[in-house]
Amino acid sequence: xxxxxxxxxxxxxxxxxxxxxxxxxxxxxxxxxxxxxxxxxxxxxxxxxxxxxxxxxxxxxxxxxxxxxxxxxxxxxxxxxxxxxxxxxxxxxxxxxxxxx
DNA sequence: CCGCTGACGGCAG
DNA sequence: TCTGCCGCCAGCG
Numbered sequence: 181x182x183x184x185x186x187x188x189x190x191x192x193x194x195x196x197x198x199x200x201x202x203x204x205x206x207x208x209x210x211x212x213x214x215x216x217x218x219x220x221x222x223x224x225x226x227x228x229x230x231x232x233x234x235x236x237x238x239x240x241x242x243x244x245x246x247x248x249x250x251x252x253x254x255x256x257x258x259x260x261x262x263x264x265x266x267x268x269x270x271x272x273x274x275x276x277x278x279x280x281x
Numbered sequence: 282c283c284g285c286t287g288a289c290g291g292c293a294g
Numbered sequence: 295t296c297t298g299c300c301g302c303c304a305g306c307g
Contacts, residue, residue: 204285204287216287220286220287225290237288239287241286245288252288
C-alpha cells in the first residue's frame, strides 16, 4: 500500500469523537499538498475495511460532501450523536475542526 | 471570468 | 474475486 495512503488512514483514525477534519487538511497532514481528491477516494473505497470514522471528514467549507442521500443522512446522524450542530448540511469548522499537532 | 476543491468508478495486478 | 491507485477536470462560489 502507498505510504501516503497509510498516512491518510492514520490521520483519519486520529480524529477525536466530536471533531472533524477537511479533505485538504487530511491530505496536508499526510504529507501531500493537493491530495484532497485522493483522500476522498480512500474514504469512498476503504472506510469499512479500515474502520475509518468517515463521518468526521467534511469539505473545505464544512459541508457534508457525500452525494448519496442515505449515506449523507447517516453522516448527519452520526455527527449529531457526537454532539455537533449540523445546519443546512454544514457544520461550523471554527468550532469543531480538529488540528493535529 | 477564475481559483479551489474533490464519498466515482474503472481497471490493473 | 478482491484490493488499492488514479485525472488536468467538472462544479461551485
